[in-house]
Amino acid sequence: MPDRFAFPSRRLLLSGLAMTTLLLGIATAPQLAAAGTDPLPSWNAGAVKSAIVSFVERVTEEGSPHFVAPDDRIATFDNDGTLWSEQPFYFQLAFALDRIREQAKADPALAEKEPYKSVLSGDPENLAVLGEKGLAQILALTHAGLTVEAFDAQVRAWLASARHPRFDRPYTDLVFQPMLELLAYLRANGFKTYVVSGGGIDFMRPWMLDVYGIPPEQIIGSSGKTAFRIDGDKPVIEKLPEVEFVDDGPGKPVGINRFIGRRPIFAAGNSDGDLQMLQWATLGEGERLALIVHHTDAEREWAYDRASHVGRLDKALDEAGKRDWQVVDMKNDWKTVFSFE
Amino acid sequence: MPDRFAFPSRRLLLSGLAMTTLLLGIATAPQLAAAGTDPLPSWNAGAVKSAIVSFVERVTEEGSPHFVAPDDRIATFDNDGTLWSEQPFYFQLAFALDRIREQAKADPALAEKEPYKSVLSGDPENLAVLGEKGLAQILALTHAGLTVEAFDAQVRAWLASARHPRFDRPYTDLVFQPMLELLAYLRANGFKTYVVSGGGIDFMRPWMLDVYGIPPEQIIGSSGKTAFRIDGDKPVIEKLPEVEFVDDGPGKPVGINRFIGRRPIFAAGNSDGDLQMLQWATLGEGERLALIVHHTDAEREWAYDRASHVGRLDKALDEAGKRDWQVVDMKNDWKTVFSFE
Numbered sequence: 001m002p003d004r005f006a007f008p009s010r011r012l013l014l015s016g017l018a019m020t021t022l023l024l025g026i027a028t029a030p031q032l033a034a035a036g037t038d039p040l041p042s043w044n045a046g047a048v049k050s051a052i053v054s055f056v057e058r059v060t061e062e063g064s065p066h067f068v069a070p071d072d073r074i075a076t077f078d079n080d081g082t083l084w085s086e087q088p089f090y091f092q093l094a095f096a097l098d099r100i101r102e103q104a105k106a107d108p109a110l111a112e113k114e115p116y117k118s119v120l121s122g123d124p125e126n127l128a129v130l131g132e133k134g135l136a137q138i139l140a141l142t143h144a145g146l147t148v149e150a151f152d153a154q155v156r157a158w159l160a161s162a163r164h165p166r167f168d169r170p171y172t173d174l175v176f177q178p179m180l181e182l183l184a185y186l187r188a189n190g191f192k193t194y195v196v197s198g199g200g201i202d203f204m205r206p207w208m209l210d211v212y213g214i215p216p217e218q219i220i221g222s223s224g225k226t227a228f229r230i231d232g233d234k235p236v237i238e239k240l241p242e243v244e245f246v247d248d249g250p251g252k253p254v255g256i257n258r259f260i261g262r263r264p265i266f267a268a269g270n271s272d273g274d275l276q277m278l279q280w281a282t283l284g285e286g287e288r289l290a291l292i293v294h295h296t297d298a299e300r301e302w303a304y305d306r307a308s309h310v311g312r313l314d315k316a317l318d319e320a321g322k323r324d325w326q327v328v329d330m331k332n333d334w335k336t337v338f339s340f341e
Numbered sequence: 342m343p344d345r346f347a348f349p350s351r352r353l354l355l356s357g358l359a360m361t362t363l364l365l366g367i368a369t370a371p372q373l374a375a376a377g378t379d380p381l382p383s384w385n386a387g388a389v390k391s392a393i394v395s396f397v398e399r400v401t402e403e404g405s406p407h408f409v410a411p412d413d414r415i416a417t418f419d420n421d422g423t424l425w426s427e428q429p430f431y432f433q434l435a436f437a438l439d440r441i442r443e444q445a446k447a448d449p450a451l452a453e454k455e456p457y458k459s460v461l462s463g464d465p466e467n468l469a470v471l472g473e474k475g476l477a478q479i480l481a482l483t484h485a486g487l488t489v490e491a492f493d494a495q496v497r498a499w500l501a502s503a504r505h506p507r508f509d510r511p512y513t514d515l516v517f518q519p520m521l522e523l524l525a526y527l528r529a530n531g532f533k534t535y536v537v538s539g540g541g542i543d544f545m546r547p548w549m550l551d552v553y554g555i556p557p558e559q560i561i562g563s564s565g566k567t568a569f570r571i572d573g574d575k576p577v578i579e580k581l582p583e584v585e586f587v588d589d590g591p592g593k594p595v596g597i598n599r600f601i602g603r604r605p606i607f608a609a610g611n612s613d614g615d616l617q618m619l620q621w622a623t624l625g626e627g628e629r630l631a632l633i634v635h636h637t638d639a640e641r642e643w644a645y646d647r648a649s650h651v652g653r654l655d656k657a658l659d660e661a662g663k664r665d666w667q668v669v670d671m672k673n674d675w676k677t678v679f680s681f682e
Contacts, residue, residue, distance in 0.1 A: 148598060192558075201602070215412060216601065217558075226598060227595070228594040228595050235594065235624050244599075250568070254568070254578065257489060257578045258542070258567070259558065259600060260557065260558045261546045261557025261558055261560065279576050280569065283571075283574060283576050
């Protein structure tokens, strides 16, 4: 179980393209704030909240020069570190490690082979030894060789039982209440909300409709190749151990263009992996807004930025200063972080 | 101009994966049938029309065991030969050849080089000599090396001026009136309608909202790789001369799974390239409907099936007989083919 597994080098875990195909966790229903006069009750009054509300009012005011037709109100959100937590490591990695342990349990002969041996030992040094190649192996062993349908079932089962090591709660309890309110607020104002994450698309789709109100067709993520075949008289799509698309960094605008075919006018992220998405959304004509979630609250959540190996926020923080991007100071801007507080 | 260009071997044009990245044409606004009591006025009464109406009524009847929640009412449509014509060759190829001619006009030195020489000569034999490699070259020369934005503008400009050689009308006049009515009927009943075409995604997106009422984010097609970069202070996405995804045959369910993440309950196609999409949509639990447009009307449109090099319909026609798939006999089932008749 993940809470008993002391996890190793974060730097290792974050490095390389292989890791960008990792991400995320899951679980229960979101608690949206009761509809009052304030659509964003978990946000403290301040510059960021004002900027959000003012932006939404401008683009929805008919007859105004800032008006944006509902069809063009596209909002894209990173997931890890933006809509839910990403510490001590991406939740999707916790899922992958649990799957490795389950596989070894079902076939004890595996325990002597890598990467099983290192994962089972729970020894950070051993996992570090695996390197990128070992992590790519872990991904292939846990995210391929089964149908999309079977993988969906595994993700759901894992989310129903796994607990986050620090909070001892389902991973999907670690979604940010203020961001749920923001998603709902934008949708109530005619926006189409998308997730654009480096996380695996098949890992996100089983739960985001319940948790974020975002349907499968509005989720963009990293993916492996898949193949269609008829199995008996049943058509299946199988996940192959080959990377298809890495939805991170410059891959984010590429993914947005491929899946949506329109430029967002709103984008939210929290790390340098979101930089190009924020540029794609904001460097253009008309009203546009970019938001960066800055993790500044070690007490309620975590505090990290330029030096972090998970969710490093460095270049994008510099660029936020030059552009008119809104930086959310989690500690001061958010009244509530998690709904269970 | 395409009407003066006698086009060559259809077999050549159809062969190979390279050609599946080709497809389509464009143009004006659809004429949807006046809303009367009959939602499908251009369809003659008969088994196919009854099957469509009965299917829609069953899945939308609340409390019925056949009821399908609106979120799961996904309908996917092939484009070439299903929503508009595809003869004498894919309209997207007419676009590509016109672009080749324009490029040679702008830079006369090109005229001595292949594939320009053969295209400019308009001699079927020369084009046949080009083979698949030459056609892939034509695609790369006309569909890459520019931004998505610039390509969009070229497609729009071409559609505004190009004329179909047989009908001397904009290519987008060659959309099937009964299918426009079907799209509108499904949407009026809570369906989300998608195009799933072997045609180029960037070639389809500029015009399908106007012509079919289908927005860019509901268009799935073949694609080349793209790259994001900042040009000065302007973010751009550039089209690269490398195939990314071929949305044909087994690629169609793969594309549907990747973009939509749900299985359609309705699918329409017209050729063997749609077989796997029709299987994916229909071989499952619950109410499902597959439709095949059979081109049987040489007078109003074209008549072709098993022996055709464009839109060959052979295996899928056999399978339609075994499954409960509806085969549209264009000549007898459609009162009107084109709105301009």
